[in-house]
Amino acid sequence: xxxxxxAAPASVADAVxxxxxxxxxxxxxxxxxxxxxxxxxxAPTQLVDLRKVAGLAGISREGDxxxxxxxxxxxxxxxxxxxxxxxxxxxxxxGLIGDPAVRHRGTLGxxxxxxxxxxxxxxxxxxxxxxxxxxKREIVADDYFKxxxxxxxxxxxxxxxxxxxxxxxxAYEKFRNPASRYAMVGVFVAKSKTGVRVAVTGxxxxxxxxxxxxxxxxxxxxxxxxxxxxxxxAANMISDLHGDADYRAHLVGVVARRAVExxx
Amino acid sequence: xxxxxxxVNGKAVSAHVEPRTxxxxxxxxxxxxxxxxxxxxxxxxxxxxxxxxxxxxKSCTTxxxxxxxxxxxxxxxxxxxGKLHPMQQAFQDNHGLQCGYCTPGMIMTxxxxxNRKGHQLDEATIRHELExxxxxxxxxxxxxxxxxxxxxxxxxxx
Ligand SMILES: Cc1cc2nc3c(=O)[nH]c(=O)nc-3n(C[C@H](O)[C@H](O)[C@H](O)COP(=O)(O)OP(=O)(O)OC[C@H]3O[C@@H](n4cnc5c(N)ncnc54)[C@H](O)[C@@H]3O)c2cc1C
Ligand code: FES
Ligand code: FES
Numbered sequence: 001x002x003x004x005x006x007a008a009p010a011s012v013a014d015a016v017x018x019x020x021x022x023x024x025x026x027x028x029x030x031x032x033x034x035x036x037x038x039x040x041x042x043a044p045t046q047l048v049d050l051r052k053v054a055g056l057a058g059i060s061r062e063g064d065x066x067x068x069x070x071x072x073x074x075x076x077x078x079x080x081x082x083x084x085x086x087x088x089x090x091x092x093x094x095g096l097i098g099d100p101a102v103r104h105r106g107t108l109g110x111x112x113x114x115x116x117x118x119x120x121x122x123x124x125x126x127x128x129x130x131x132x133x134x135x136k137r138e139i140v141a142d143d144y145f146k147x148x149x150x151x152x153x154x155x156x157x158x159x160x161x162x163x164x165x166x167x168x169x170x171a172y173e174k175f176r177n178p179a180s181r182y183a184m185v186g187v188f189v190a191k192s193k194t195g196v197r198v199a200v201t202g203x204x205x206x207x208x209x210x211x212x213x214x215x216x217x218x219x220x221x222x223x224x225x226x227x228x229x230x231x232x233x234a235a236n237m238i239s240d241l242h243g244d245a246d247y248r249a250h251l252v253g254v255v256a257r258r259a260v261e262x263x264x
Numbered sequence: 265x266x267x268x269x270x271x272v273n274g275k276a277v278s279a280h281v282e283p284r285t286x287x288x289x290x291x292x293x294x295x296x297x298x299x300x301x302x303x304x305x306x307x308x309x310x311x312x313x314x315x316x317x318x319x320x321x322k323s324c325t326t327x328x329x330x331x332x333x334x335x336x337x338x339x340x341x342x343x344x345x346g347k348l349h350p351m352q353q354a355f356q357d358n359h360g361l362q363c364g365y366c367t368p369g370m371i372m373t374x375x376x377x378x379n380r381k382g383h384q385l386d387e388a389t390i391r392h393e394l395e396x397x398x399x400x401x402x403x404x405x406x407x408x409x410x411x412x413x414x415x416x417x418x419x420x421x422x
Contacts, residue, residue, distance in 0.1 A: 001286075003282055005283060006283035030325055034327070047327075049327075100395075101322045104320060105321050180308075
C-alpha cells in the first residue's frame with residue numbers, strides 16, 4: 001500500500017473540507033477500499049476516515065420509512081429488530097454480506113458508494129425505491145446507479161443516510177459464489193401499495209437493474225408461477241469464470257421465483 | 265506520521281506510526297505479538313482476526329489509526345494465569361489444528377461467535393459463522409467439534 005495522509009474529522013463539513021485535497025478519498029469500513037489499496041489498484045493521497053463524524057450511524061423509523069445512517073455496519077442492520085419487523089428482506093440481506101468480520105466493519109454507505117456489480121445492498125435500494133441522502137442532495141434510487149462501480153456521486157459528496165420506504169412484503173434471495181460470498185445472482189423483491197419492484201444484482205454487465213417484465217407480472221398476480229414465463233436475455237449478463245451469461249440468465253429466473261415465495 | 269493509542273489485551277499502548285500501518289502490522293511488528301497471523305493479501309482467510317471493542321474483525325483490513333481509543337484483544341489475551349481459555353482448550357482436546365496457522369483467527373472468530381450466538385451451537389451455525397476463516401489442513405471437521413465444545417464450556421458446562 002502506498003502511503004497517504006490520514007484525517008479523522010468530527011463533522012460532515014470538516015470531512016468535505018478534507019476531501020478538497022487532490023486524490024482524497026473517504027474511508028468508511030475499509031472492507032473494499034483497503035484491499036484495493038493493498039493491491040495498489042487505488043492510491044489516494046489522503047484518507048478521510050468517517051468514524052468520528054457524529055450522526056452518521058444508527059437505525060430509526062421515520063413515518064413509513066426506515067432510515068439507516070451511512071456508517072451503520074452490516075452486522076448492526078442484520079441484528080436490528082426494527083429492520084426485521086419493517087423490511088424483512090433488508091435485514092436478511094445484511095446478514096448475507098461476506099462473513100462476520102466483514103459485517104462488523106463494512107457499512108451501508110461504503111457499499112453504495114462502491115456499487116460493485118455483485119454487491120447486495122444495491123438490490124435492496126433499487127427494489128425498495130430508497131432515497132440516498134448526501135451532504136448536498138437527495139437522490140432517488142432510480143437515478144443513483146450508473147453502471148459498474150459508477151454512481152452519480154460527486155468527488156466531494158458524502159452519503160449521510162438512506163431512507164427505505166417500508167413495503168408490504170419483501171425478500172432477498174442470493175445465490176452466492178461459494179468462494180467469495182458475493183452474489184452470483186441476487187434478487188430483491190418488494191411489494192407495496194404502489195406496485196411491485198424487482199431488482200437484480202450480481203448478474204447484469206452494467207450492474208444492478210430492475211426486471212420490469214417480472215414487476216408487471218407480479219403486480220397482476222404476486223405468485224412465483226406468475227413469472228415462470230418471463231424470458232431473461234443472456235445478452236446483458238456477466239460472463240466470467242464463475243458462470244457464463246446463459247447460466248446467470250437462468251439463475252435470475254430461479255432466484256427471483258424463490259424470492260417471491262419467501263416474501264413476507 | 266500519526267499518533268495512535270489503544271488498549272491491547274488490557275495494556276495501554278501508544279506509538280507513532282505511518283498512516284498506512286495496518287492493525288495487524290501494529291500488533292505484530294510494533295507490539296511483537298506474533299500470535300495474530302497474516303495468511304492472505306485479500307481479506308479472505310481470517311488468520312488475522314482480533315477483537316476490536318469486543319467484535320471480531322480482520323486486522324489486515326483495518327488501519328491502526330482507525331483503532332485510536334479502541335480495546336483490542338488478540339489471541340495472546342485469552343489465556344489467564346497460565347490456564348488456557350476454554351476455546352483454546354477445546355481446540356487442543358479435539359485436535360482442532362494441524363499446522364496451527366489458521367488457529368488464532370479461528371479461535372478469535374469462535375469466541376466472538378459464542379458472544380453473539382450463545383453456548384449451544386449446532387454444526388450448521390458454526391460452519392456458517394466460520395465462512396470468513398480458511399484452513400488448509402484440517403478439513404474443518406475437528407474445528408467444528410472444537411468450537412461446539414468451547415462454546416459449551418464457555419458457558420460453564422463440561
Ligand atoms: C472477504 C469480503 C467479502 C465480501 N463479501 C461481500 C458480499 O457478499 N456482498 C457485498 O455486498 N459486499 C461484500 N463485501 C464488501 C463489503 O460489503 C464492504 O464493506 C463494502 O462494499 C464497502 O463498505 P465499507 O464501509 O467497507 O467501505 P470502504 O471500503 O471504506 O469504502 C468503499 C468506497 O466507498 C467510498 N465511501 C465509503 N463511505 C462513503 C460515504 N459515506 N459517502 C461517500 N463515499 C463513501 C470510499 O471512498 C470508497 O471508495 C466483501 C468484502 C470482503 C473483504
Ligand atoms: S490475513 Fe487478514 S484475512 Fe487473510
Ligand atoms: S491448521 Fe493448518 S491452516 Fe488450519
